[in-house]
Amino acid sequence: MNAWLPKSVAGRRWLGLAPSYFVIGIFMLAPMVIMAVFSFLEPNPYGGVKPEGSMAAYVKLFFEYDLEDKLVFNPGYINIIFRSFQLSLGATLACLAFGFPVAYYITLQPENKRNFYIFLITIPFWTNLLIRTFAWIIILGRGGVIETPLLAAGIIEDSLRMMYTDGAIAIGLTYSYLPLMVLPIYASLEKLDFRLLEAASDLYASRLEVMTRVVIPLCKPGIIAGSILVFIPCLGAFIAPNLLGGGKKLMLGSLVQFQFASARNWPFGAALSMLLLAVVVVVLIFYARAAKKQAAIAGGS
Amino acid sequence: MSDQEHALSAPNKGKKVLPVGHYRGLGAWTVFFFVFLYLPIVVLVFYSFNANRTVMSWGGFGIEWYLKAFENDGIQKAVWNTLIVATVSTIFSTAIATIGALVLARGGNFRGKTISLGLITLPLMVPEIVTAVAVLIFFSAIGMNWGLGNVIIAHITFCIPFAFMPIRARLEGMDTSYEQAARDLYASEWETFRFVTAPLLMPGIVAGAMLAFVISMDDFIITLMVGGAGSTTLPVYIYSMIRRGLTPEINAVCTVLLFVSVAIVTAYWVVSKKSQTDTVH
Numbered sequence: 001m002n003a004w005l006p007k008s009v010a011g012r013r014w015l016g017l018a019p020s021y022f023v024i025g026i027f028m029l030a031p032m033v034i035m036a037v038f039s040f041l042e043p044n045p046y047g048g049v050k051p052e053g054s055m056a057a058y059v060k061l062f063f064e065y066d067l068e069d070k071l072v073f074n075p076g077y078i079n080i081i082f083r084s085f086q087l088s089l090g091a092t093l094a095c096l097a098f099g100f101p102v103a104y105y106i107t108l109q110p111e112n113k114r115n116f117y118i119f120l121i122t123i124p125f126w127t128n129l130l131i132r133t134f135a136w137i138i139i140l141g142r143g144g145v146i147e148t149p150l151l152a153a154g155i156i157e158d159s160l161r162m163m164y165t166d167g168a169i170a171i172g173l174t175y176s177y178l179p180l181m182v183l184p185i186y187a188s189l190e191k192l193d194f195r196l197l198e199a200a201s202d203l204y205a206s207r208l209e210v211m212t213r214v215v216i217p218l219c220k221p222g223i224i225a226g227s228i229l230v231f232i233p234c235l236g237a238f239i240a241p242n243l244l245g246g247g248k249k250l251m252l253g254s255l256v257q258f259q260f261a262s263a264r265n266w267p268f269g270a271a272l273s274m275l276l277l278a279v280v281v282v283v284l285i286f287y288a289r290a291a292k293k294q295a296a297i298a299g300g301s
Numbered sequence: 302m303s304d305q306e307h308a309l310s311a312p313n314k315g316k317k318v319l320p321v322g323h324y325r326g327l328g329a330w331t332v333f334f335f336v337f338l339y340l341p342i343v344v345l346v347f348y349s350f351n352a353n354r355t356v357m358s359w360g361g362f363g364i365e366w367y368l369k370a371f372e373n374d375g376i377q378k379a380v381w382n383t384l385i386v387a388t389v390s391t392i393f394s395t396a397i398a399t400i401g402a403l404v405l406a407r408g409g410n411f412r413g414k415t416i417s418l419g420l421i422t423l424p425l426m427v428p429e430i431v432t433a434v435a436v437l438i439f440f441s442a443i444g445m446n447w448g449l450g451n452v453i454i455a456h457i458t459f460c461i462p463f464a465f466m467p468i469r470a471r472l473e474g475m476d477t478s479y480e481q482a483a484r485d486l487y488a489s490e491w492e493t494f495r496f497v498t499a500p501l502l503m504p505g506i507v508a509g510a511m512l513a514f515v516i517s518m519d520d521f522i523i524t525l526m527v528g529g530a531g532s533t534t535l536p537v538y539i540y541s542m543i544r545r546g547l548t549p550e551i552n553a554v555c556t557v558l559l560f561v562s563v564a565i566v567t568a569y570w571v572v573s574k575k576s577q578t579d580t581v582h
Contacts, residue, residue: 017400023457027457099334099338108323127559128482128536129521135345257525
């Protein structure tokens with residue numbers, strides 16, 4: 001039958017991989033290269049670009065032209081980028097503090113129960129992020145689920161004004177990516193040898209020391225993986241800052257979208273995307289190094 | 302693991318001592334965690350039955366917003382677009398991922414294996430907004446304007462790794478001795494694939510297709526940026542509804558979409574659990 005298949009093993013391998021290479025190569029890799037090129041071009045005020053080389057998009061990150069056409073430092077965009085990092089870091093730490101004890105608790109459960117807990121954690125993750133963030137408007141908003149009973153009971157007299165704040169965005173981000181923190185931590189805790197905890201305890205380690213000096217160091221790969229999985233999508237988030245920040249409190253992701261939808265400055269949007277991509281590459285290199293080091297420690301012992 | 306816990310939980314001076322590795326308050330913390338995780342979903346579904354015009358003030362139980370949503374032309378069009386995009390991209394991405402997974406799991410070691418794996422999982426590592434920008438720029442640079450076609454191509458691309466992962470996991474969990482036995486009994490390569498590998502792999506393919514479908518159906522940001530005026534999908538339509546003002550109609554649409562996702566993911570869970578028990582003989 002397979003007369004039409006290549007004879008050699010190598011030929012077949014590449015034939016099987018060709019569709020993946022074709023689709024991802026053309027519609028993912030090539031577009032990223034073009035995006036990089038676009039970030040060095042002049043913007044066309046009607047959208048798109050003019051074919052003239054320019055560093056304007058990257059200059060715009062730091063400087064603006066004043067009335068006399070002189071370049072002056074403009075902290076506006078740097079502040080947005082800084083805020084994005086702050087909020088993403090805050091959400092990552094919140095996910096870690098909130099999620100770690102849960103992952104640990106699940107590990108202590110009998111096996112059939114564990115799978116059910118993991119199922120419960122993954123369910124919200126597979127449902128629409130836009131919908132889940134929208135639900136937070138109903139909870140945090142003026143006259144929403146939190147405010148109404150407090151107002152009725154007379155505990156507060158005025159609206160708490162929780163919406164359209166950095167706090168609301170941070171809650172939204174934490175909520176969005178919490179499962180991405182719990183799952184890798186659980187995966188590494190699951191492999192933990194609980195006899196080590198007893199050994200530490202027998203050697204007079206306190207409860208706290210058992211946790212900080214045995215459990216946490218041993219599930220460090222899970223903690224690092226979880227933190228990366230949360231941090232990266234937070235940095236590029238669009239939905240949470242847009243719905244819960246009201247579009248006024250921009251983050252990197254919403255700033256990028258704004259450049260294409262409203263501001264019509266494609267090169268600047270492309271430059272901001274390149275910046276995001278650069279952060280991802282740095283984080284992944286850091287991760288690869290940490291994983292290598294961990295493997296070396298595990299191999300040496 | 303549980304045996305040693307019991308051995309260590311001997312009572313001490315009448316006060317209950319927790320076994321090593323157990324901590325007070327973990328259970329309560331976990332309960333709080335799940336309340337946080339599910340509260341928004343419960344609130345959303347609850348308010349979809351609000352008879353009032355505005356979402357947040359409760360005006361009694363009613364299903365009129367569901368009826369209104371079903372009659373809404375914009376929603377109907379968006380549902381069709383969503384189904385077309387999700388179905389077409391699921392078929393293509395699952396087919397592409399299956400062949401790729403077969404090569405990477407059964408093709409032995411070869412040069413370029415790690416790079417191929419990296420390429421297939423690339424859409425998982427790049428932030429969605431960057432993918433959206435890159436694809437938008439690409440379509441505009443080559444002047445391609447196929448409406449829903451553009452959206453479908455973008456969806457096929459980022460659905461490939463989601464379809465790929467369960468299929469590869471299934472292949473790696475599968476015992477190769479069945480395939481070897483078939484070959485020993487003079488089955489041709491094609492017959493081995495058709496009657497041994499493919500049926501065994503089927504649960505993995507079904508699971509991969511389901512994940513791809515859910516991911517495509519729920520995608521918002523890439524569709525928002527790549528899609529033109531005529532290619533509004535349900536999440537994009539919901540976003541525009543939220544921007545226009547909050548009515549329980551949004552909750553009704555969201556609840557329906559939510560339940561479709563949950564149903565598919567539950568089915569996925571059952572299939573993948575079954576496939577786990579199948580492979581362990």
